[in-house]
Amino acid sequence: MKEKLRSLSYFLLLILVSAIIGYLLGKSGRVTSLTMEDLLWFILFGGVSFILHLFIHEAGHAFFGKISGYDLLSFRVFSLIFVRSQETKWILKKEKVPGTLGQCIMVPPLREKFHFKLYLLGGGVANILLSFFALILFPTSPFSWSFFLLGSLFCFINLIPMGFNDGKTLQLALKNPENAYKLWIQLDVVQRMNRGETYQELPEDYFKFKQAPSKNKKTYLDDYLDFLSLGLFLEQNDWDRADEIISRKWEDLSFLILPYQLELKKQAYYVWGYLDKNEKEVANLKNEQTFQRYIKESKAENILIKAVLVWRQDKDQVTALEQLDLAESLLGKENGLVEQKLICEKIEWFRNEIVNEMIN
Structure with missing residues (x-):
């Protein structure tokens, strides 16, 4: 029961975040001038934004992991995965992991030098930073708002501790x-x-x-x-x-x-x-x-x-x-x-x- 209430609270929080984003979109003044063509492009770019943010999320883990002393071992988006072999060659394979859309696995540094905060936070941080960057560059574009909306959701879904996401893993490790x-x-x-x-x-x-x-x-x-x-x-x-x-x-x-x-x-x-x-x-x-x-x-x-x-x-x-x-x-x-x-x-x-x- 406790777990169900926690999941419900996360869901309500996501609704609140979406409402805030919608409010900001309305305040921008762009919504009142949206044509049906703009709306269709907004929805279409939502799919593109999702794929981009999935890649950005895993790349964020790779980048922040690298500066924390990790080495990249595998990088997966959907079922396509790049894996580093013994000979340090990169091989493209197909692999499905139920319950996940992507995954960036890295070789950790020695245990005494093991820093996990940036590695775990990196995906969500990359999503939200690039989302704001796109919005600053193109504040009136429906593409920017679509990208910003998906990036914000990616950030919150992954960093608010729930299930087995990055935020939950960080919470447990801390x-x-x-x-x-x-x-x-x-x-x-x-x-x-x-x-x-x-x-x-x-x-x-x-x-x-x-x-x-x-x-x-x-x-x-x-x-x-x-x-x-x-x-x-x-x-x-x-x-x-x-x-x-x-x-x-x-x-x-x-x-x-x-x-x-x-x-x-x-x-x-x-x-x-x-x-x-x-x-x-x-x-x-x-x-x-x-x-x-x-x-x-x-x-x-x-x-x-x-x-x-x-x-x-x-x-x-x-x-x-x-x-x-x-x-x-x-x-x-x-x-x-x-x-x-x-x-x-x-x-x-x-x-x-x-x-x-x-x-x-």
């Missing part, structure tokens, strides 16, 4: 040093995996955080560390400990942010399908349209999971082996060296398990 350290770990893991380190090669300290005493005190920074441990147990084929994490987090499913909800459902579908347990939950996931659209994307990991379900649930060993072959053929489309390495190992492990079962 709350205590441990949260700031968790944020640093998250960024450090991304850059380590980009250069080829697997879960088992990460520092042991990353897996030693104590669980929050209650779900109300857990944050998405804590959830990330849970998924980090889950990845480690799956790499080690420790299915029981993986199931333990999934079962514990399943109780808090509705409290997770959208990307983590989908990831937890996918791992539950995978692990419970392999262990042949929690049949009701697995059946519900099979019938959940949103999740099935997510899992049906043509990616090696998704095909691997499908192969496991076909083998364990449908008892169809031949089709399962065919699906594993298909997953292997899609490995080149996976983003990152670690994903390719881990999925390749899992394909071989499951293939051996199925073949041994067929022989015996």
Whole structure:
């Protein structure tokens, strides 16, 4: 209930901000002279402004991150992402992250030099600064007002703490040093995996955080560390400990942010399908349209999971082996060296398990 009231207050605040902007637009005297053609151009440029501000927002993170000692690792707008490879070459790929429209991931400086304020604020600051700059240069243009309106909304939506936006992350990191350290770990893991380190090669300290005493005190920074441990147990084929994490987090499913909800459902579908347990939950996931659209994307990991379900649930060993072959053929489309390495190992492990079962 408390979270719903907070979300409602944010929504009302955005309405207030929009009303203030509308009032300023009216006071400018331009509204009274708007023609229908101006209005149509205003609406059309709204779409262009949205795309521009999405790019500006991520570029703002990159710029302010750079002056804070970070190095750019990846830059994504919608599903197009530029990723820096091990050889420092830039590669253009396609990658969707549910619940996000863009993302700028940077390699953090050493922990003792870790400054996160400018990096997190950079996107929203860039949006509002360029919005005012455009309005100052062209105060009577409908294009400027459209750009200013979208930029202001981008700024407030991202910097007012809510959900898992920049403002919320900044609020959590400022709350205590441990949260700031968790944020640093998250960024450090991304850059380590980009250069080829697997879960088992990460520092042991990353897996030693104590669980929050209650779900109300857990944050998405804590959830990330849970998924980090889950990845480690799956790499080690420790299915029981993986199931333990999934079962514990399943109780808090509705409290997770959208990307983590989908990831937890996918791992539950995978692990419970392999262990042949929690049949009701697995059946519900099979019938959940949103999740099935997510899992049906043509990616090696998704095909691997499908192969496991076909083998364990449908008892169809031949089709399962065919699906594993298909997953292997899609490995080149996976983003990152670690994903390719881990999925390749899992394909071989499951293939051996199925073949041994067929022989015996």
